[in-house]
Amino acid sequence: MIAIIPVRDGVLPLGADETVAESSGNALLIGSGAKAAGAELTTLRRCWVMAADAYAPAAWASGLARNMDAYWGHRGRLDPNMDAYWGAWSAVLPASPDGRDLAPRLAFELGVPLLAGAIAVTEHGAQLARWGSRVIDEVEVDGPFVATLLPGAGGTEPAGVAPEITKLRWEATQAMDAEVLDVLPPDPRTADLAEAPRILAAGAGLTRGNAPSGSDAVAMLEKLGEALSASIGATRVVTDAGHADYRRQIGTTGVVVNPELYVAFGISGAAQHIGGLGSPDNLVSVNTDPSCPMTARSDLGIVTDATALLVELAERLVGKEVTGG
Numbered sequence: 001m002i003a004i005i006p007v008r009d010g011v012l013p014l015g016a017d018e019t020v021a022e023s024s025g026n027a028l029l030i031g032s033g034a035k036a037a038g039a040e041l042t043t044l045r046r047c048w049v050m051a052a053d054a055y056a057p058a059a060w061a062s063g064l065a066r067n068m069d070a071y072w073g074h075r076g077r078l079d080p081n082m083d084a085y086w087g088a089w090s091a092v093l094p095a096s097p098d099g100r101d102l103a104p105r106l107a108f109e110l111g112v113p114l115l116a117g118a119i120a121v122t123e124h125g126a127q128l129a130r131w132g133s134r135v136i137d138e139v140e141v142d143g144p145f146v147a148t149l150l151p152g153a154g155g156t157e158p159a160g161v162a163p164e165i166t167k168l169r170w171e172a173t174q175a176m177d178a179e180v181l182d183v184l185p186p187d188p189r190t191a192d193l194a195e196a197p198r199i200l201a202a203g204a205g206l207t208r209g210n211a212p213s214g215s216d217a218v219a220m221l222e223k224l225g226e227a228l229s230a231s232i233g234a235t236r237v238v239t240d241a242g243h244a245d246y247r248r249q250i251g252t253t254g255v256v257v258n259p260e261l262y263v264a265f266g267i268s269g270a271a272q273h274i275g276g277l278g279s280p281d282n283l284v285s286v287n288t289d290p291s292c293p294m295t296a297r298s299d300l301g302i303v304t305d306a307t308a309l310l311v312e313l314a315e316r317l318v319g320k321e322v323t324g325g
């Protein structure tokens with residue numbers, strides 16, 4: 001199995017390291033600045049680099065397929081070193097926006113099945129998360145396939161070796177792509193929670209607290225999130241109570257996230273919630289209980305009333321109008 005990692009201007013997509021780990025450290029990096037981006041992958045063992053131009057999913061898919069088909073279709077060889085890898089192995093891409101865009105096109109071009117939204121991938125198939133991760137579907141495939149791996153679902157055990165790097169020639173194809181007019185940064189209010197780099201999350205300790213409580217507390221958290229360019233998450237207690245949309249629920253029956261910053265307001269840290277949390281670079285827990293699991297695993301534990309801290313932060317970072325103060 002080989003990971004295919006689309007790179008934009010030297011920036012790796014979300015979940016790149018996990019995808020390479022799932023492929024035993026074998027990866028093909030394609031895009032501008034791909035070689036430099038490879039240096040940031042901790043799980044890399046063998047790496048092939050294709051310095052393609054700006055991201056163009058149709059052209060990339062047909063170009064990749066043509067090269068990969070050289071092995072599966074016996075129409076010649078791109079690089080003798082690739083034989084052992086591409087000849088029999090399937091491809092796995094991160095389920096990042098570019099990965100989700102590229103994977104179905106690649107599967108179509110190769111004429112192989114697409115296994116989308118996997119939490120684990122083997123050489124024979126994948127475990128696919130369905131119905132908002134409420135159902136795990138085990139799919140076996142007889143032959144090569146293309147899969148996408150959900151960010152936050154796998155581990156990233158560092159390879160601990162200097163990767164072996166092979167540069168491959170990129171041959172562009174004439175495939176028709178949409179013209180890109182502009183690339184806008186994601187809006188944290190509407191962006192897919194799974195890809196959010198910063199998350200402020202509401203738990204029962206916030207929504208069941210003093211005024212503002214319930215949906216009003218979540219609305220204030222959203223305002224604070226806007227000021228900090230952070231997305232809003234919630235526990236199941238909060239979504240079940242109707243204070244936040246189910247798409248904001250983090251956990252084993254919700255969204256799997258892996259942000260750089262996670263601030264938990266009044267969240268106990270139940271296993272079903274932590275199960276979807278990945279490993280945030282910075283974890284802050286605001287809780288009245290200093291020994292609750294969330295505070296125990298946090299980098300910074302703030303033992304205080306979550307509502308009072310939210311109001312204080314909102315007044316300072318958004319303005320007093322947000323609290324009516």
Ligand SMILES: Cc1cc2nc3c(=O)[nH]c(=O)nc-3n(C[C@H](O)[C@H](O)[C@H](O)COP(=O)(O)OP(=O)(O)OC[C@H]3O[C@@H](n4cnc5c(N)ncnc54)[C@H](O)[C@@H]3O)c2cc1C
Nearest residue numbers: 203204205235236251252253254266267268272273288306
């Ligand atoms: C099959 C199954 C699947 C589940 N899936 C999920 C899932 O995907 N996601 C999920 O989140 N849950 C899930 N759950 C529910 C999960 O088990 C927990 O019940 C839930 O995560 C707890 O949410 P909570 O931390 O908001 O509430 P609680 O566990 O009630 O914790 C509230 C916390 O707030 C603190 N607190 C209280 N007052 C204050 C205050 N004034 N200021 C600050 N802190 C305060 C308390 O000390 C406590 O730590 C699932 C359960 C089951 C059975």
